[in-house]
Amino acid sequence: MDIRKIKKLIELVQASDITELEIKEGEESIRLCRQSATAPNAQGANVTLASQPSVEEASEQEEYDEEKLLRSPMVGTFYLAPAVDAAPLVKLGQRVEQGEPVCIIEAMKMMNQIQAPHSGVVTAILCQSGDGVEFDQPLMMIE
Template sequence: MDIRKIKKLIELVQESGIAELEVTEGEESVRICQHRDQTSASQTTQQIHTLANSPQVDNSQDDASDVDQVTDFDEKNTVISPMVGTFYLSPAPEAEPLCKVGQRVEQGDPICIIEAMKMMNQIEALRSGIVSKILVESGDGVEFDQALIIIEDE
């Protein structure tokens, strides 16, 4: 599916106020979901989920302060997302989180999960230390190379 068509579909969803639109063209399919933030109805997040070999696009409107917070941390202490997907702190909705702020983690410990294309991918700590900050809420969409968790030295 052509990227121009996808952009027009995004604009259609934004202008019409509909919550979800799914279009299938041959073997390619695109689903556009619009979620409204409960604290600010003017902020919207567009997530496009693609199937088959169609391109994947994510059009998010974030505050500049959210982007700036990532640059305040040392890269060696930051766990970054290796893929685009949905971030989870626990393996199930009622389960204990894999890590919490203040918790000590060892290199190789699973600290979060990213769901991508219906596959649950465990993300492991790349170093030992104390979890000082979790930058993403469980259930939020994450981008490739997005900072997720800060692990500080003991």
């Protein structure tokens, strides 16, 4: 999970009345807990990170070859299919050609098709449909 997402989640927990939030994305999970302040002069509540991606997951993320990563050209919402009931544009192991649409990013109510920067095989899809993505965030690996 991207550190920017984690920071945003911490801010949301601090700004709300919830005491605990747990999110799972694939094999990664994060749990944020608001701890009650017991000291009389403590201000606000503390938010702690209870779980982080395992060391294996972190090393997997570092092993990606930058030249083979497809990165998000914008901030928006990631989708693998053009509609809820439609087939995904790509699947793991599928061969794609340069310029072929591989995903969609919705930004400001506009659906933007993202094209493969080069020909190859989709070896990893790093986001799930409906995930918010940031500029330059890795979306998938095309080798």
